[in-house]
Amino acid sequence: MRITRRRALLGAAMSITLLATGCGSADDTSGDAPAKTSVSDADIETALQTGGNLTVWAWEPTLKKVVADFQVKYPKVKVNLVSVGSGNDQYTALQNAVKAGTGVPDVAQIEYYALPQFALSKAVTDLNAFGATSLDGTFTPGPWGSVHSGDKIFGLPMDSGPMALFYNKEVFDKYAIQVPTTWAEYAAAAEKLHKANPKAYLTSDSGDAGFTTSMIWQAGGRPYRVDGTNVGINFDDEGTKKWTSLWQGLIDKKLLAPIPGWSDAWYKGLGDGTIASLVIGAWMPPNLESGVKAAAGKWRVAPMPQWAAGEKVTAENGGSSLAVTEASQNKNLAYGFMKYATVGDGAQSRTDQGSFPATTAQLTADAFKNKEFPYLGGQKANEVLSAAATQVASGWSYLPFQVYSNSVYNDSVGKAYTGGSTLHDGLKAWQDASTKYGQEQGFTIR
Amino acid sequence: MVAAPTIRPAARRQPRPAAARIKRTKSWSLTALTTLMLVYTLLPLAWLVISASKTQDGLLSTFGLWFGGDFALADNVGKVFTYQDGIYLRWLGNTVFYVVIGAGGATLLAALAGYGLAKFAFRGRKAVFALILGAVAVPPTALAVPTFLLFAKMGITDTVWAVIIPSLMIPFSLYLMWVFATDAVPDEILESARVDGAGEFRIFFSLAVPLLSPGLVTALLFNVVVTWNNLFLPLIMLKDRNLYPITMGIYTWNQQSQTVGGDVVFNLVITGSLLAIIPLIAAFLLLQRYWQSGLAVGSVKQ
Numbered sequence: 001m002r003i004t005r006r007r008a009l010l011g012a013a014m015s016i017t018l019l020a021t022g023c024g025s026a027d028d029t030s031g032d033a034p035a036k037t038s039v040s041d042a043d044i045e046t047a048l049q050t051g052g053n054l055t056v057w058a059w060e061p062t063l064k065k066v067v068a069d070f071q072v073k074y075p076k077v078k079v080n081l082v083s084v085g086s087g088n089d090q091y092t093a094l095q096n097a098v099k100a101g102t103g104v105p106d107v108a109q110i111e112y113y114a115l116p117q118f119a120l121s122k123a124v125t126d127l128n129a130f131g132a133t134s135l136d137g138t139f140t141p142g143p144w145g146s147v148h149s150g151d152k153i154f155g156l157p158m159d160s161g162p163m164a165l166f167y168n169k170e171v172f173d174k175y176a177i178q179v180p181t182t183w184a185e186y187a188a189a190a191e192k193l194h195k196a197n198p199k200a201y202l203t204s205d206s207g208d209a210g211f212t213t214s215m216i217w218q219a220g221g222r223p224y225r226v227d228g229t230n231v232g233i234n235f236d237d238e239g240t241k242k243w244t245s246l247w248q249g250l251i252d253k254k255l256l257a258p259i260p261g262w263s264d265a266w267y268k269g270l271g272d273g274t275i276a277s278l279v280i281g282a283w284m285p286p287n288l289e290s291g292v293k294a295a296a297g298k299w300r301v302a303p304m305p306q307w308a309a310g311e312k313v314t315a316e317n318g319g320s321s322l323a324v325t326e327a328s329q330n331k332n333l334a335y336g337f338m339k340y341a342t343v344g345d346g347a348q349s350r351t352d353q354g355s356f357p358a359t360t361a362q363l364t365a366d367a368f369k370n371k372e373f374p375y376l377g378g379q380k381a382n383e384v385l386s387a388a389a390t391q392v393a394s395g396w397s398y399l400p401f402q403v404y405s406n407s408v409y410n411d412s413v414g415k416a417y418t419g420g421s422t423l424h425d426g427l428k429a430w431q432d433a434s435t436k437y438g439q440e441q442g443f444t445i446r
Numbered sequence: 447m448v449a450a451p452t453i454r455p456a457a458r459r460q461p462r463p464a465a466a467r468i469k470r471t472k473s474w475s476l477t478a479l480t481t482l483m484l485v486y487t488l489l490p491l492a493w494l495v496i497s498a499s500k501t502q503d504g505l506l507s508t509f510g511l512w513f514g515g516d517f518a519l520a521d522n523v524g525k526v527f528t529y530q531d532g533i534y535l536r537w538l539g540n541t542v543f544y545v546v547i548g549a550g551g552a553t554l555l556a557a558l559a560g561y562g563l564a565k566f567a568f569r570g571r572k573a574v575f576a577l578i579l580g581a582v583a584v585p586p587t588a589l590a591v592p593t594f595l596l597f598a599k600m601g602i603t604d605t606v607w608a609v610i611i612p613s614l615m616i617p618f619s620l621y622l623m624w625v626f627a628t629d630a631v632p633d634e635i636l637e638s639a640r641v642d643g644a645g646e647f648r649i650f651f652s653l654a655v656p657l658l659s660p661g662l663v664t665a666l667l668f669n670v671v672v673t674w675n676n677l678f679l680p681l682i683m684l685k686d687r688n689l690y691p692i693t694m695g696i697y698t699w700n701q702q703s704q705t706v707g708g709d710v711v712f713n714l715v716i717t718g719s720l721l722a723i724i725p726l727i728a729a730f731l732l733l734q735r736y737w738q739s740g741l742a743v744g745s746v747k748q
Contacts, residue, residue: 061707084685086705100598262704264712268506283706291703291710294503355707
């Protein structure tokens with residue numbers, strides 16, 4: 001898979017092929033200026049009423065109901081919802097299909113970190129042509145910023161992951177640990193817990209690119225500067241150093257459980273108290289409910305720890321968008337579906353099914369904020385989480401080849417977690433690997 | 447497993463006391479080593495069987511190498527067959543289909559080609575030999591993406607053909623059949639059959655196939671295992687869940703645990719895996735005597 005990912009990126013040859021096949025209504029996406037609105041809402045409504053077939057590649061489970069509802073509302077539209085795998089599996093499939101020039105879906109789910117890569121390789125369409133700018137203010141700033149690339153808009157946010165501190169209250173109470181509000185308190189809590197119970201850890205981390213970039217994002221680091229094909233990568237800024245010095249301290253004192261996220265050991269640790277907290281995206285509650293049944297009623301949510309007492313800054317962790325592919329033969333219909341799923345009735349339906357919304361309307365609704373989570377001991381967790389959504393620091397961008405970069409994260413930074421290197425050196429090595437790759441792909445790296 | 451049958455007949459021919467003495471002097475270190483290997487080999491299997499008896503919760507809260515909590519094997523098996531509208535059974539059926547057509551076809555093709563190459567002298571035979579040896583060395587994984595692009599042009603990705611056509615070509619089993627046919631089918635028999643006026647196809651099916659059968663079974667077993675376990679090719683080719691082989695299906699169940707809002711079903715992943723290897727084990731047990739006699743061929747001078 002890695003081979004494909006490496007090869008299937010942009011490169012002049014591929015862009016030319018895509019332009020030559022020239023299947024697109026938004027013709028001026030090839031230039032630098034964003035596409036002018038050429039499709040009106042009426043056109044989209046017409047497309048929805050006229051009907052047709054749509055293929056949607058997405059793994060997000062709540063979309064099933066959205067598709068069913070959508071087809072009831074627009075009976076002439078037939079939506080073929082296919083899960084071709086989650087995350088990387090789907091990106092590989094999408095890149096292969098784009099490369100082959102056949103079998104490309106109309107709409108694809110793409111995580112925020114991966115979207116710039118598909119945008120720059122012109123696999124997905126600039127939604128300015130459909131008047132997507134009119135959706136300004138519909139979404140929270142974090143995800144809305146994440147679907148932008150310059151003035152262009154390449155996707156509609158489907159969900160979001162403002163970060164918060166999820167913690168096991170039973171463990172915290174047992175060892176008299178205060179819920180940390182700053183990272184200094186967090187480090188102290190990590191030490192206190194592990195001292196009280198050598199089997200227990202405040203959290204686990206064995207090297208996770210998404211987590212690292214989110215943490216640097218919150219700390220104010222902006223390692224990636226992206227302007228079209230001009231890319232800056234620098235892990236030497238102050239924000240990054242803030243995070244590395246904190247996290248290096250935890251690694252050195254062996255205060256992080258060496259358990260990879262999402263493994264069975266991780267779920268086990270979350271259930272039996274050996275991993276006592278997680279700093280993670282707001283989409284986490286359904287995953288706890290499904291995967292960590294043993295700890296029902298024990299977990300709570302608190303705001304993400306801050307770098308200085310009294311601050312209120314968070315970052316996004318995960319989350320994905322829906323995008324219209326450049327190869328789609330029915331872009332108006334595709335956009336109509338996407339709008340339904342992300343801002344129309346679908347937004348509420350998905351929120352009701354437990355997805356964490358990216359739309360301000362859903363986030364600020366009283367019913368949403370007042371929802372009690374039995375799993376979280378009846379806590380109105382969304383009060384914390386929707387506040388976090390408004391506190392996402394701005395100005396973050398991912399690399400236009402972040403999928404590749406993340407795939408080699410463990411080769412470089414991973415060593416820091418086993419004591420073979422330091423986070424600082426690891427990040428430097430990661431930077432070099434990303435730079436080298438970017439140059440090979442024809443980017444200008446500063 | 448491989449060494450046993452070739453040693454045993456030879457050992458039996460030796461005077462018994464001598465054999466016993468030789469055995470005894472070597473036995474301790476050898477026994478310890480083989481025991482170690484046996485444990486090493488069986489441990490994952492034991493883990494699989496034990497884990498399949500646990501609930502999702504039990505799996506995460508009890509010691510991995512012993513039974514704990516509720517014995518939920520029957521419950522898990524039931525769930526495997528009913529989860530997501532019973533799609534597991536469909537996946538299992540798909541795998542059987544891919545194996546019968548793919549591995550069966552590959553064996554037939556390998557037998558025909560191997561026999562042909564062994565028994566007919568023609569120009570360029572050395573080149574074919576080199577080509578096949580080269581093909582053995584190319585990992586299928588490296589060919590998957592080019593194959594995908596090729597099939598996409600032909601419009602057969604996401605169909606059963608995308609899985610079956612590549613699995614019809616297994617260069618290693620062609621190589622195996624070729625080497626086997628060289629020794630197992632004496633040229634004299636073929637010549638006398640030709641003198642008696644039999645056609646080449648009749649000679650192949652009536653005379654060569656029975657002689658080739660141990661090698662055929664070996665190649666078949668090999669092909670069955672390769673096709674049964676195939677994950678990467680379907681991963682690239684197939685989008686439609688209803689066409690997935692069992693490996694892909696279980697893989698997607700496992701991936702759910704890494705998806706936002708996904709259903710975590712490690713217990714079904716494990717039980718599903720256990721059920722998926724049972725047909726393979728059965729195939730080995732049923733076919734192994736043919737396989738063993740096949741391996742011994744050529745080891746004794748006639």
